[in-house]
Amino acid sequence: MSTARTARTAAHPATPTAPGDGGRVPGAVPLDIALLTVAIAGVSLSAPLAAATAAPALAIAFWRNAMAVGALTPFALWRHRGELRGMGRRAVLLSAGAGALLAVHFGTWLPSLHMTSVASSTALVTTTPIWTALLLRLRGHRPPALAWLGMGLAILGVVILTGVDLSASPRALLGDALALLGGMAAAGYVLLGAEVRRSVSTTAYAYVCYATTSVLLLVTCLVAGAELGGYSGSTWLRLVALMVTAQLLGHTLINRVVKGLGPSVTSTAILLETPGAALIAALWLGQLPSVAAYPALAVILGGLALVIMADGKSRTDGPRAGSGVS
Numbered sequence: 001m002s003t004a005r006t007a008r009t010a011a012h013p014a015t016p017t018a019p020g021d022g023g024r025v026p027g028a029v030p031l032d033i034a035l036l037t038v039a040i041a042g043v044s045l046s047a048p049l050a051a052a053t054a055a056p057a058l059a060i061a062f063w064r065n066a067m068a069v070g071a072l073t074p075f076a077l078w079r080h081r082g083e084l085r086g087m088g089r090r091a092v093l094l095s096a097g098a099g100a101l102l103a104v105h106f107g108t109w110l111p112s113l114h115m116t117s118v119a120s121s122t123a124l125v126t127t128t129p130i131w132t133a134l135l136l137r138l139r140g141h142r143p144p145a146l147a148w149l150g151m152g153l154a155i156l157g158v159v160i161l162t163g164v165d166l167s168a169s170p171r172a173l174l175g176d177a178l179a180l181l182g183g184m185a186a187a188g189y190v191l192l193g194a195e196v197r198r199s200v201s202t203t204a205y206a207y208v209c210y211a212t213t214s215v216l217l218l219v220t221c222l223v224a225g226a227e228l229g230g231y232s233g234s235t236w237l238r239l240v241a242l243m244v245t246a247q248l249l250g251h252t253l254i255n256r257v258v259k260g261l262g263p264s265v266t267s268t269a270i271l272l273e274t275p276g277a278a279l280i281a282a283l284w285l286g287q288l289p290s291v292a293a294y295p296a297l298a299v300i301l302g303g304l305a306l307v308i309m310a311d312g313k314s315r316t317d318g319p320r321a322g323s324g325v326s
Contacts, residue, residue, distance in 0.1 A: 032260040035253050036269055042250030044276025046242065050110070053238040056226040057114065060239065061106035062217040063228075067243040068252070069210045076207040083204045091200050092208060098192035099212025101185045102251075106213070107220055109182030115175025122274055124179035126158045129307075131187035132267040143310070147264060150306025154271045157299030186270075190254075190263045197259040206252050268307045271300050 050060055076084060087095075112121045129151040133143050196205045221228055231239075258266045275297045 029260060032257040036257045036261065036266065039250050039253035039257065040269060040272045040276055042245045042248075042253065043270065043273045044280055046246035046250065046273070047277045048280050049238055049242045049246065053242065054235050055231055055239070056221075057110035058107065058217065058221045058224055058226040059228050060242065061103075061110055062214060062221050062226075063239045064243045064247045065102075065106075065210045065217060066214040067240065068247040069207065069214055071243070071248060072203060072207050072210070075203055080201060080204045080207070083201060084207070087200060087204060087208070091196055091205075094192050094196045095200070095205050095208035096212045098189050098196065098205075099209040100216060101189040101192065102209065103213045103216040103220070104185035105182045105189060107217060108178040108185065112175040112178035112182065116172040116179065121175060121179040122158065124176055125183045125186070126271050126274060127155065127180065127183040128186045128190070128270065129155065129264070129268045131184045132190060132263050135187055135191055136264065143264060147307050147310035150303045150308075150310060151264075151268055152303070153306060154268050154300045154303030157296045157301075157303060158271055158274050160296040160299060187267065190258060190267050193255050194258045194263045194266075197255065202252060202256040206255055209255075210247075265304075265307055268304050272304070275300065 050057070053060055055063075109121065109125045112125075133148065133151060136143060193205065193209070218228075220226075254266060254270070261269075
């Protein structure tokens with residue numbers, strides 16, 4: 001085991017990185033941005049597909065993860081069996097922790113859509129970049145002012161697109177709180193994934209993560225009494241499509257690129273899911289986006305560009321005194 005660990009170290013020499021930045025790899029950015037584009041397209045299908053699927057929200061969350069585990073099993077046990085066995089206690093615990101946070105994300109955000117307005121739920125759950133930056137700050141990494149400006153601008157774009165519709169009714173306020181918790185959980189999920197991906201492949205990490213999420217969501221469904229079967233053939237086809245697009249092409253590719261792009265850029269880019277879902281809904285469901293969708297998309301892209309510029313500048317400048325980089 002020590003020999004394999006030494007070989008991995010020699011193959012991937014360490015570079016100075018901020019704590020929790022995912023071990024960004026120089027030269028990986030162009031490919032990672034292309035893969036991230038595919039990932040955003042995948043997760044953008046999540047809301048339209050979920051809305052068109054006649055199944056309980058918690059059951060949808062369970063099946064998309066459980067089916068993903070089934071799809072990954074042949075690759076994980078055939079090509080990554082040795083890696084899974086040698087992951088180490090820390091990597092397994094961090095992967096399981098990420099899976100638990102992903103379960104919290106799905107288990108809070110999807111039900112919130114039925115308790116508060118979609119606009120309010122979307123605006124609150126997409127606060128993920130703020131929580132990501134705050135968690136990084138607690139770990140000693142200081143995002144530059146340009147990154148904070150970019151994240152704020154991107155979130156403003158989401159607010160322009162969705163609006164702010166916070167209701168005073170107890171049920172709606174609970175839904176708002178659940179959506180906000182879902183955004184916080186997503187930030188922890190991205191950061192833990194970035195940490196594990198320093199030394200673990202995407203397949204091995206995703207396999208442990210999704211398996212943990214599936215088990216926890218299964219228990220939640222059983223406790224809540226959510227029906228896990230008896231669906232029509234079209235519902236099962238939509239669940240499969242949701243697994244392939246939003247889970248495998250979406251979440252799995254996000255876990256793949258977070259190592260090269262870092263959690264700040266990755267979590268900010270996920271904000272593009274909102275206009276992406278609006279576009280898909282317009283083409284598929286005939287729900288034309290509002291006039292505000294176009295300037296909102298421009299604002300989100302502008303904010304993302306600032307975050308990427310700040311990230312590139314921090315790479316060029318390298319570690320600074322007092323930045324928390326050891």
